[in-house]
Amino acid sequence: MTPAGDQIRAILGAQFRVLRNRVTGGRVGAGRILYWFSMALWYGMVAFLAWLAAVSLPALRERDQLMAVVSAILMGLMAFWQLMPVMMAASGLSLDLKRLLVYPVPERHLFLVEALLRVSTGTEVLIVMAGVAWGLARSPLTPGWTAGFLLIFVLMNLMLSVGIRDLLSRLLARRGVRELVVLGIVLLAALPQLVIAAVPPDSLRGIYQKYAAWMPHLPLPWTAMALLATGAFSWMAASSTAAWLAVAGWFGYAQFRRGLKWDEAEVKSKDREKRRAAAFGFLERLYDLPGRLLPDPLGALVTKELRTLGRSSRFRLVFFMGFTFGIIIWLPLAFRGHWGAGRSSENLLLWVSLYAALLLGEVLFWNTLGFDRGAVQAYFVMPVSLRTMLVAKNVTAVMVLLAEVAMVTLALSLLRIRFPASKIPEAFACAVLVALLLLAVGNMASVKSPRGMDPASSWRQSSAGKVQGLVLLFYPLLLAPVGLAHLARYAFERDLAFYLVLLSGYLVGGLSYWVALDSAVEIAEKERERIVAALSATQGPIS
Amino acid sequence: MAPDSCPAIEIRGLRKVYGEKAAVDGLTLTVERGCFFGFLGPNGAGKTTTIRMLMGLAPPTAGEIRILGRKMPEDALEVKARIGLVPDESLLFDHLTGAEYVEFVGRMYRLGRELARKRAAELMELFELDTAGRKLIAEYSKGMRKRVAMAAALIHRPELFLLDEPFEGVDAVGARLMKDILLEQVRQGATIFLTSHVLEVVERLCDRVAIIHEGRLVVEGSLEQLRSGEETLEDLFVRAVGGPARTTEALDWLR
Numbered sequence: 001m002t003p004a005g006d007q008i009r010a011i012l013g014a015q016f017r018v019l020r021n022r023v024t025g026g027r028v029g030a031g032r033i034l035y036w037f038s039m040a041l042w043y044g045m046v047a048f049l050a051w052l053a054a055v056s057l058p059a060l061r062e063r064d065q066l067m068a069v070v071s072a073i074l075m076g077l078m079a080f081w082q083l084m085p086v087m088m089a090a091s092g093l094s095l096d097l098k099r100l101l102v103y104p105v106p107e108r109h110l111f112l113v114e115a116l117l118r119v120s121t122g123t124e125v126l127i128v129m130a131g132v133a134w135g136l137a138r139s140p141l142t143p144g145w146t147a148g149f150l151l152i153f154v155l156m157n158l159m160l161s162v163g164i165r166d167l168l169s170r171l172l173a174r175r176g177v178r179e180l181v182v183l184g185i186v187l188l189a190a191l192p193q194l195v196i197a198a199v200p201p202d203s204l205r206g207i208y209q210k211y212a213a214w215m216p217h218l219p220l221p222w223t224a225m226a227l228l229a230t231g232a233f234s235w236m237a238a239s240s241t242a243a244w245l246a247v248a249g250w251f252g253y254a255q256f257r258r259g260l261k262w263d264e265a266e267v268k269s270k271d272r273e274k275r276r277a278a279a280f281g282f283l284e285r286l287y288d289l290p291g292r293l294l295p296d297p298l299g300a301l302v303t304k305e306l307r308t309l310g311r312s313s314r315f316r317l318v319f320f321m322g323f324t325f326g327i328i329i330w331l332p333l334a335f336r337g338h339w340g341a342g343r344s345s346e347n348l349l350l351w352v353s354l355y356a357a358l359l360l361g362e363v364l365f366w367n368t369l370g371f372d373r374g375a376v377q378a379y380f381v382m383p384v385s386l387r388t389m390l391v392a393k394n395v396t397a398v399m400v401l402l403a404e405v406a407m408v409t410l411a412l413s414l415l416r417i418r419f420p421a422s423k424i425p426e427a428f429a430c431a432v433l434v435a436l437l438l439l440a441v442g443n444m445a446s447v448k449s450p451r452g453m454d455p456a457s458s459w460r461q462s463s464a465g466k467v468q469g470l471v472l473l474f475y476p477l478l479l480a481p482v483g484l485a486h487l488a489r490y491a492f493e494r495d496l497a498f499y500l501v502l503l504s505g506y507l508v509g510g511l512s513y514w515v516a517l518d519s520a521v522e523i524a525e526k527e528r529e530r531i532v533a534a535l536s537a538t539q540g541p542i543s
Numbered sequence: 544m545a546p547d548s549c550p551a552i553e554i555r556g557l558r559k560v561y562g563e564k565a566a567v568d569g570l571t572l573t574v575e576r577g578c579f580f581g582f583l584g585p586n587g588a589g590k591t592t593t594i595r596m597l598m599g600l601a602p603p604t605a606g607e608i609r610i611l612g613r614k615m616p617e618d619a620l621e622v623k624a625r626i627g628l629v630p631d632e633s634l635l636f637d638h639l640t641g642a643e644y645v646e647f648v649g650r651m652y653r654l655g656r657e658l659a660r661k662r663a664a665e666l667m668e669l670f671e672l673d674t675a676g677r678k679l680i681a682e683y684s685k686g687m688r689k690r691v692a693m694a695a696a697l698i699h700r701p702e703l704f705l706l707d708e709p710f711e712g713v714d715a716v717g718a719r720l721m722k723d724i725l726l727e728q729v730r731q732g733a734t735i736f737l738t739s740h741v742l743e744v745v746e747r748l749c750d751r752v753a754i755i756h757e758g759r760l761v762v763e764g765s766l767e768q769l770r771s772g773e774e775t776l777e778d779l780f781v782r783a784v785g786g787p788a789r790t791t792e793a794l795d796w797l798r
Contacts, residue, residue, distance in 0.1 A: 010650035103651035
């Protein structure tokens with residue numbers, strides 16, 4: 001092993017030890033079991049897709065058909081790998097450069113490790129791609145070994161992913177620019193949705209047929225790769241693949257190098273100056289309002305929570321995404337191809353509001369002590385009960401969620417999307433009920449498995465797939481009362497039925513919240529040392 | 544000048560601006576080899592920013608840095624390989640044991656696995672951390688964290704040490720041990736660039752000191768040159784950066 005290789009091995013080895021020490025030091029509780037169960041469910045679904053690809057591809061009898069299917073699959077996989085982390089604001093694993101840059105490690109070695117770590121955002125893609133490769137290898141239309149070309153596709157995506165992550169990390173750290181970038185992503189994501197909503201299905205079919213006819217001649221990464229992987233060699237496909245690989249490599253390495261030279265403290269200081277200028281602005285007065293209306297210490301705690309959240313990049317990003325991105329991704333489902341009409345647009349406000357609650361989950365519900373990190377010990381020292389502290393966090397969460405629903409309502413009105421006025425109080429009522437249930441589970445999760453979060457980091461470190469897996473399992477359960485209320489209205493065709501079920505949901509939610517709050521306070525009292533240690537702890541070389 | 548005969552640190556017109564504020568403003572400084580150099584200043588004076596620039600962690604807005612004859616940040620890799628750093632903010636990995644961390648740092652300096660492990664074990668023993676056994680760094684006290692950071696800084700026998708508040712939170716026994724080790728390193732030709740708020744320590748250890756205030760160098764020289772009469776380093780420091788302007792007299796409730 002060369003000394004340089006030893007550095008890379010040391011970084012990966014240290015990270016392995018960090019994970020091992022964490023696992024052996026951690027307790028196996030219900031939360032962990034549920035976590036692994038949800039992961040098994042998610043990756044089980046992904047494995048099923050891989051199996052589907054492996055058995056379906058050999059069944060195709062025409063080369064053009066095989067190529068079109070593989071090309072479509074690769075396009076979807078590339079979109080998932082590159083866009084899903086952006087959509088979920090989750091970056092996956094990456095090197096903790098702040099801790100590694102003090103050592104004499106060459107940039108290219110750091111880049112190599114960083115590119116390998118991008119696998120963490122594309123695990124699902126790799127599983128499905130293994131299925132595609134297996135299917136291609138077994139297909140009578142291909143020589144079999146050509147499935148190996150898919151490795152080039154993986155390599156290209158890894159490097160592209162490094163570039164996108166670094167570029168977005170820098171852009172999202174800048175106040176003002178961050179909001180513009182998110183808006184740009186929203187508009188970009190909106191484009192296909194709007195096309196689906198606005199263009200008649202027949203025209204779309206025509207466009208697709210033209211694309212399918214031209215596809216083998218288009219220099220797109222997925223088409224070129226599909227040609228090579230299915231054994232349909234051409235100079236154009238080979239040169240196009242080589243060019244895409246070179247561009248992705250150049251983009252990834254250039255962005256990574258820029259990231260190394262980037263001084264985050266400098267950007268943050270400019271942000272602070274802007275914040276100081278806004279110190280006496282509208283938001284500051286808003287943060288101060290609960291402190292005037294509620295008795296201390298609750299009022300002071302809520303004001304502190306609002307200030308902390310308002311100054312956190314992560315919170316601002318997900319709050320902004322809630323009423324922009326949320327609207328866009330639910331539009332096609334709401335209108336089902338008929339822009340501005342259709343019965344289902346009635347519930348758009350509710351869906352977007354619940355999606356926003358989901359996005360806000362990590363900062364408001366699941367890990368409420370996360371932003372306090374080491375400072376959480378102040379709660380154990382100050383003459384304030386832990387119950388008051390948790391209630392203050394919960395009051396803040398509900399206030400923020402209501403503000404989010406208000407923003408969603410405003411945004412939909414500005415977009416001239418019609419829905420009955422009665423849906424507005426309904427959305428608020430449902431959002432508060434879901435918040436109650438989220439808080440009941442969230443308070444327990446917050447004291448059972450607290451994790452320190454960097455308020456300045458816009459991106460979540462976990463992978464988008466993991467987040468989805470967890471959401472898939474827990475969120476439907478918490479939405480059940482709202483779903484039952486809608487079912488009751490559908491069954492009895494009366495609003496009264498809806499509100500009665502909602503009311504009973506409130507009773508169950510209130511009771512659950514009350515019991516969970518008591519338990520959370522008891523756990524926090526008993527396990528204060530563990531909580532403080534967990535929140536203060538730093539990561540390994542990879543965070 | 545041959546790299547080995549030139550000063551350990553040469554800084555010319557160094558400037559770092561954050562927003563509209565200059566954290567370091569036209570700093571010019573030379574630290575000769577084999578010198579125990581104290582770099583002092585009140586909180587927020589620009590000491591840590593200077594060290595971050597010396598390590599190539601923050602690009603200077605203007606100015607020139609040469610370390611051990613090499614230009615920063617152009618020759619950053621060569622320079623970093625010859626520096627031992629104890630930062631004020633923790634760069635430790637909390638979920639590693641002390642020995643695992645020191646070995647990791649050794650391998651970052653390309654010592655090779657076996658040598659890094661051997662030296663890590665010896666350093667842990669030297670700093671009396673071997674008894675901590677398989678304790679994770681997360682469970683260490685503040686003083687133990689500083690000691691393990693110092694052990695990691697020594698593992699590759701650096702020519703230059705950049706130490707940012709290395710004695711903070713360290714008990715008297717640990718501090719004595721660290722001082723003895725550092726003095727021994729200086730005797731063997733190493734250079735030490737130290738920032739500390741414990742002026743008695745600086746007074747006892749350092750040959751030369753520099754004081755910066757609001758990013759600018761206000762005093763530099765040997766302690767003998769700078770002190771007048773019976774003046775202590777604390778008196779000199781207060782004189783250089785301005786004495787306490789406020790007292791509690793204005794606050795009736797505090798009296």
